[in-house]
Structure formats: structure tokens, C-alpha cells
Amino acid sequence: MNSTPQLTKKNVALEVRNLRVVFHTYAGVVKAIDGVNLTVHSKELLGLVGESGSGKSVTALAIAGLLPENAEVLEGEVLLRGKDLLKQSKKELRMARLTDIALVFQDPMTYLNPVMTIGTQITEIFTGNLKIYKDELIQSRLDQIENELRQETDPKKISKLNEEKTKLEIKKQNSSGISKKEGKRLAKLLAIEYLKLVKLPEPERVFKMYPFELSGGMRQRAMIAMALVRRPAVLLADEITTALDVTVQAQILKLIKELRDKVDAAIILITHDLGIVAETCDRVAVMYAGNIVEEGDVIEIFKNPLHPYTVGLFGAVPRPDIEKENLEPVPGSVPDLINPPSGCRFHPRCPKAFERCPKSKPPLIEYKPGHKVACFLYGG
Amino acid sequence: MLSIRRLNFLGTITDSTLGELESINLVEARNVFKWFPIKGGLFGRTIANVRAVDGVSISIRKGETMGLVGESGSGKTTLGRTIMRLIDPTKGEIFFDGVNITRLSGRSLKRYRRRMQMVFQDPYASLDPRQTVRSALTEPMKIHHIASSKKEADEAAAKLIETVGLNQDHLERFPHEFSGGQRQRIAIARALAVNPEFVLLDEPTSSLDVSVQAQILNLLKQLQRRFNLTYLFISHNLSVIRHMCDRVAVMYLGRIVEIGNMKAIYESPKHPYTFALLSAVPNPDPTKRKEHEPVLEGEVPSPIDIPSGCRFRTRCPYNTEKCAREFPPLVEIEPGHWVECHYDIDFSSARRSF
Numbered sequence: 093m094n095s096t097p098q099l100t101k102k103n104v105a106l107e108v109r110n111l112r113v114v115f116h117t118y119a120g121v122v123k124a125i126d127g128v129n130l131t132v133h134s135k136e137l138l139g140l141v142g143e144s145g146s147g148k149s150v151t152a153l154a155i156a157g158l159l160p161e162n163a164e165v166l167e168g169e170v171l172l173r174g175k176d177l178l179k180q181s182k183k184e185l186r187m188a189r190l191t192d193i194a195l196v197f198q199d200p201m202t203y204l205n206p207v208m209t210i211g212t213q214i215t216e217i218f219t220g221n222l223k224i225y226k227d228e229l230i231q232s233r234l235d236q237i238e239n240e241l242r243q244e245t246d247p248k249k250i251s252k253l254n255e256e257k258t259k260l261e262i263k264k265q266n267s268s269g270i271s272k273k274e275g276k277r278l279a280k281l282l283a284i285e286y287l288k289l290v291k292l293p294e295p296e297r298v299f300k301m302y303p304f305e306l307s308g309g310m311r312q313r314a315m316i317a318m319a320l321v322r323r324p325a326v327l328l329a330d331e332i333t334t335a336l337d338v339t340v341q342a343q344i345l346k347l348i349k350e351l352r353d354k355v356d357a358a359i360i361l362i363t364h365d366l367g368i369v370a371e372t373c374d375r376v377a378v379m380y381a382g383n384i385v386e387e388g389d390v391i392e393i394f395k396n397p398l399h400p401y402t403v404g405l406f407g408a409v410p411r412p413d414i415e416k417e418n419l420e421p422v423p424g425s426v427p428d429l430i431n432p433p434s435g436c437r438f439h440p441r442c443p444k445a446f447e448r449c450p451k452s453k454p455p456l457i458e459y460k461p462g463h464k465v466a467c468f469l470y471g472g
Numbered sequence: 473m474l475s476i477r478r479l480n481f482l483g484t485i486t487d488s489t490l491g492e493l494e495s496i497n498l499v500e501a502r503n504v505f506k507w508f509p510i511k512g513g514l515f516g517r518t519i520a521n522v523r524a525v526d527g528v529s530i531s532i533r534k535g536e537t538m539g540l541v542g543e544s545g546s547g548k549t550t551l552g553r554t555i556m557r558l559i560d561p562t563k564g565e566i567f568f569d570g571v572n573i574t575r576l577s578g579r580s581l582k583r584y585r586r587r588m589q590m591v592f593q594d595p596y597a598s599l600d601p602r603q604t605v606r607s608a609l610t611e612p613m614k615i616h617h618i619a620s621s622k623k624e625a626d627e628a629a630a631k632l633i634e635t636v637g638l639n640q641d642h643l644e645r646f647p648h649e650f651s652g653g654q655r656q657r658i659a660i661a662r663a664l665a666v667n668p669e670f671v672l673l674d675e676p677t678s679s680l681d682v683s684v685q686a687q688i689l690n691l692l693k694q695l696q697r698r699f700n701l702t703y704l705f706i707s708h709n710l711s712v713i714r715h716m717c718d719r720v721a722v723m724y725l726g727r728i729v730e731i732g733n734m735k736a737i738y739e740s741p742k743h744p745y746t747f748a749l750l751s752a753v754p755n756p757d758p759t760k761r762k763e764h765e766p767v768l769e770g771e772v773p774s775p776i777d778i779p780s781g782c783r784f785r786t787r788c789p790y791n792t793e794k795c796a797r798e799f800p801p802l803v804e805i806e807p808g809h810w811v812e813c814h815y816d817i818d819f820s821s822a823r824r825s826f
Contacts, residue, residue, distance in 0.1 A: 367754030
């Protein structure tokens with residue numbers, strides 16, 4: 093079964109160009125991201141994989157404009173709907189986060205407000221910004237009504253739905269806003285639709301629950317519903333299953349795969365687990381010490397890894413299906429990014445390094461269609 | 473031998489057979505329970521129990537690596553700590569090299585403490601930040617009178633640090649100067665400082681990156697061969713367990729639901745939970761993608777309120793009325809492969825990817 097989308101027909105949802113980010117710390121300047129280029133398309137699942145300190149989370153935070161105070165973007169562009177997010181004002185950036193970029197993190201308990209019900213937290217986005225969301229709320233309710241009408245057989249309910257429909261259509265034409273009460277009602281209906289979409293059992297009940305009443309997997313589903321309800325162009329999912337057990341992880345990954353086809357968002361799945369990438373993603377970008385070292389179609393990269401680091405990573409991972417007598421670890425450890433190695437940042441650990449490697453940085457070049465690599469062994 | 477194993481698994485062994493067992497098993501737990509009481513009400517009565525370990529028997533043979541796998545809350549760490557006598561079992565007995573150590577204390581227990589050591593998950597928390605590596609390695613030697621003089625202890629420490637792949641300069645440093653992988657090497661060296669026979673490895677690579685994890689796993693295998701160690705390897709990572717272990721025990725809600733040789737468990741699992749667990753592991757091969765595979769629904773129930781009968785029935789796709797009524801028997805499906813399930817389910821019809 094081939095689930096890889098046709099890249100040529102896809103619209104680019106987000107483009108990151110030559111991003112460079114440093115952190116100012118007491119110990120020195122940490123060169124966290126060193127020229128990252130990345131493109132994601134709508135309805136595409138891109139895996140961003142790397143070990144700790146490789147810069148995958150910093151890339152996500154930079155995209156969302158959520159870098160901490162001590163971070164500095166030296167150069168680069170984050171293009172979304174033709175605009176460079178990095179050059180926008182705080183207000184515009186807030187607007188972009190509200191409508192176009194959504195994030196889901198590792199630990200849902202940290203990001204959910206413990207004293208607010210799940211429902212309030214989801215609908216808050218709409219009820220707090222009724223002016224922006226008026227049309228969308230009405231339209232989504234109209235779509236819901238259409239759907240219900242198709243399935244409904246009870247004449248009483250049909251007439252009731254039709255009545256609501258005409259009322260909403262008048263409100264839609266009307267240039268004035270909708271009342272707070274009406275906004276709340278519409279937002280609730282929309283929220284419940286999304287709680288259903290993420291397969292939460294009894295969505296009406298979950299709507300009224302507090303985060304502590306949910307299990308880890310349910311919380312993560314609620315977070316995903318909250319992220320998707322605004323129909324973002326980009327969903328950044330940062331290690332969303334790391335805190336979960338394998339059986340629950342499998343449920344969430346299955347959900348993510350289903351959602352890819354149901355929503356229009358481009359999904360960037362950040363993980364350290366190659367298994368998760370192989371299981372879910374269409375494309376993958378491998379990061380090492382602030383650089384993307386290899387990028388391309390998942391099946392191609394897993395079959396023919398080119399970069400010595402990617403090859404090393406595959407050799408080091410124990411597999412559930414094959415018995416390996418010995419693992420081949422990548423020697424050494426991740427470099428200190430205050431004083432990163434010169435040239436190719438992987439060269440001190442690379443078994444194939446030669447004179448050119450410490451001298452200059454290899455560019456990410458297209459080795460063959462759909463497979464990019466940043467290594468002098470393959471030209472550049 | 474088979475009959476002995478059967479007896480010993482069920483925990484109904486008599487003293488006369490003990491002599492034969494000594495040569496097979498280094499560590500053994502018989503029908504061990506560990507309940508943590510929840511106090512409440514006016515007089516602080518016990519109102520409920522967290523049944524973390526709920527009747528477990530396990531035996532670990534000399535020189536083997538036994539894997540203990542399960543999800544969070546399954547009781548694998550509690551079982552490990554009970555076996556180490558770090559916490560006392562509510563009920564049941566623990567044997568080390570044929571001797572019942574359940575009631576030992578003080579000096580007599582200390583003798584056994586030397587022979588069983590532990591490596592913890594988080595090397596950032598398990599090393600004293602104000603102790604140099606040299607001190608961390610020589611202190612256990614002093615406590616257990618392994619070295620007769622300071623000079624001898626220092627020599628042993630120097631040897632030890634090289635055994636785990638670090639060098640002697642590292643001895644004067646403090647833990648904060650090391651990376652996660654190096655710290656775990658130090659923790660392993662500390663465990664080995666007293667020449668133990670049995671080492672409990674509780675998620676030793678869970679906090680490490682994959683490239684470093686491979687280094688540590690290889691080191692552990694090497695050390696086992698060199699010092700003839702017996703391991704109990706606790707992990708939630710099924711790929712790591714497969715790589716490391718000879719035998720595997722699968723825990724669910726405080727009980728071992730399946731135990732057997734690594735190959736048997738991975739290639740022909742018999743318990744529906746083991747099967748579900750194995751199918752849930754993401755496989756790093758995109759051509760073997762599980763597109764329409766059913767996944768296990770729900771989450772682990774609370775260990776305070778354990779389902780009646782079979783504890784897995786609330787999530788089991790094969791559950792019947794019998795499962796709610798009767799406690800499943802422990803059945804030996806093939807020699808050495810035990811399953812706690814009413815039924816002999818054939819999973820070959822369920823589509824699977826390995």
C-alpha cells in the first residue's frame with residue numbers, strides 16, 4: 093500500500109529557509125540551529141528525527157515563534173502563506189499561532205490548564221475571538237446540520253434543524269457579530285465534533301471534565317483536538333507519544349495517521365524513535381547537531397540511508413522483529429554546541445571522514461529525486 | 473528437571489528438592505505480593521491497597537538474562553526492588569542461591585547485599601553529585617571489606633573504570649562533568665565494585681539516546697560474559713529486551729501473564745496481552761507498516777481496583793464470561809513457556825507484522 097502523497101500536486105504549507113538560531117547562556121553561545129532548510133506540504137506527515145540536542149525541538153519552537161528570551165535568530169525565513177513569520181510583529185505572530193500553527197507537546201498535563209474543563213479550554217479560542225471566528229463557527233455548524241439532515245429520519249427533528257439553518261444563514265449575511273451565548277453554543281458543538289474526531293469516548297462527558305480526570309492517552313487526544321479545532325495549516329507534534337505506554341502510543345499513532353487524511357494540515361512529527369517515523373511518516377528529515385543531514389521519502393531513506401550518521405543510527409537501534417547479535421553503536425557522543433566541530437559537525441564521530449570534512453560544511457544536495465543528503469561522499 | 477520447574481513456579485516446593493534447585497536458580501521469588509496500603513478515614517485505617525505485585529513467582533538461572541517487560545504501573549520495578557530486598561514483600565518468599573533471604577536483616581542480609589547489585593534508570597539521580605568517581609567506586613568496597621587497604625581499593629577502582637570504557641583520569645572528576653552515557657558507565661562500574669553475582673538493571677538505557685544506548689547494551693553483554701553475571705533486565709522497550717535477554721517475563725497489573733524463552737515469546741506469543749504489546753511496537757521498517765492492524769483499546773486499569781477473574785479481560789478482544797468469573801490458570805504450553813490464560817488462542821489469523 094502506497095500512502096506517499098504526490099508531492100508535485102501538493103501545496104506547500106510551510107517553508108523554512110536557512111534558519112540559524114543561537115542561545116546566549118552563561119557558558120557561552122550555543123549554536124543550536126545551523127542553517128536548516130525544510131519544506132512541508134498540506135496533508136503530509138513529515139518526521140523530524142534526531143537525538144537529544146540535535147535541534148529538532150528548537151526548530152519547532154522557531155517555527156511557532158516561541159523561542160525563549162535568550163534565543164536569537166541570526167538569519168533565515170519561516171514562510172507561511174507567503175509571509176515570513178520571523179519578520180512579523182508580536183501581534184501578527186499571535187494571530188498566526190491562533191489561526192495557522194498548532195502545537196502538541198510531550199507532556200499534556202503541563203500544557204493543559206488544571207483548573208479549567210477540557211471544553212472551556214477548547215472553546216476559549218473561539219469565544220475569546222468571536223469577531224475572527226464568527227463566519228467559521230457558523231459555517232461549521234451549517235456543515236454539521238447538512239450532515240445531520242442527511243442521516244435524520246424523524247420529521248420533527250428535521251424541521252428543527254431546518255429552522256436553525258435558516259436562522260444561522262440570516263446571521264451569516266448579517267454584518268454584525270453574534271451574541272456571546274450563541275458563540276458559546278456553536279463553539280461547544282464544534283468542540284464536541286473534534287473530540288469525536290480524535291476518538292474520545294463520550295465526547296459530551298469529556299467536554300465537561302477536568303484534565304486530571306483523564307488518562308495520559310485521553311489527555312493527549314484532547315490536546316490534539318484542541319490543536320486541530322482551529323484548522324491550522326501546520327501541526328507541530330513534539331514527542332507526543334514519548335510519555336505514553338506502547339499500547340497507548342499505538343492508539344495515538346493510528347489516530348495521527350487517520351487525521352492526516354481527514355484534515356488539511358501539514359503535520360510535523362518530532363521524535364527520537366525511528367520506529368515511529370517508519371510507522372507513520374511520508375517523509376523524514378534526520379537532524380544532527382543543528383543540521384539536517386539527510387531528507388527524503390521514508391521508504392527510500394530507510395532502504396538506502398546515505399549519510400554516515402543515518403547509517404550509524406540504523407545500526408545502533410535494536411529491532412523488535414530481527415535478532416541482532418551485536419549492535420553497532422555510533423562512537424563518541426553528541427558534540428558540545430558551544431564549540432561545535434568545524435566543517436561537517438559529524439566528522440569527529442564519522443568512520444568515513446576525510447580531509448575535506450573538517451574544512452567546510454557540506455551543503456544539503458539532491459542526490460537523487462526525493463533524496464537529499466549533506467555529505468561530501470556524495471558530492472557537494 | 474521439568475517437574476522441578478513446574479513445582480518451583482507454582483511455589484509449592486518442598487525442602488528436599490531445594491538442593492537440586494541450588495544449581496539452577498540464583499534468584500527466585502515465590503508467590504510474592506507487595507501491597508501498598510492507602511490510609512484514610514478518621515483513625516487512619518487501611519481503606520484500600522495498591523496491589524503493585526500480586527502473586528508473582530519467578531526464577532532466574534545462573535548466568536542468564538531474564539527480561540521483565542510491562543507498561544508503566546505493571547509492577548515491574550516494585551517486583552525488582554522486592555527481589556533485591558530494598559522493600560519487604562507483603563507476602564511470599566525470596567531465595568538467593570538457595571537461601572531464603574525474606575526475613576534476613578542486619579549483618580546476615582549485608583552478606584547477600586554484596587552479591588546482588590543494581591543499576592538505576594537515571595544516572596543523573598543515582599550518582600552523588602558531591603562524590604568523585606573514585607569515592608563512588610571505593611566506598612562500596614570499604615563497606616563490604618573487599619579491599620584490605622586504600623591502595624588496593626584505588627588499584628581496583630582504576631581497573632574497574634577501564635573495564636567500563638572510561639580512563640583513569642576520570643576518577644578524580646565529579647558526575648556533572650560527564651555525559652549521560654558516561655554516567656551510566658560509572659553507575660555500572662559502581663555496581664560491579666563489590667563483585668556481585670546478580671545485577672538488577674532497571675531501565676538502564678531509557679534516558680539515553682539510541683547511539684549511546686547501543687554502547688551501553690554492548691558493554692553490559694560484554695561484562696556479563698567476562699564476570700559470569702546474572703541479570704534481571706527491566707524495561708518497557710521490547711526491542712531492547714529482545715536484544716538482551718534469554719528469557720522474558722511479561723507483567724500486567726502486578727502479575728506475570730506469560731514467561732518463556734525469548735524466541736518463544738517473540739515468535740509465538742500465547743497471551744493476548746503479549747501479542748498486543750508486540751504488535752504495538754513501531755517497527756523501524758516502513759515496508760512492514762501496520763496499516764489496518766487492530767490496536768489494543770483502552771488503558772491499564774488502576775491497581776487499586778483490579779478486575780475480577782482475569783485482570784486483562786477489560787481490554788482483551790477475546791474475553792468471555794468465563795474470564796470475568798474465574799481466575800485464569802497458569803498453563804505450561806510448551807516446556808518452559810507458561811501462560812496465564814483460559815484459552816489457547818491462535819494469533820496467526822490476526823494479521824501481524826513480525
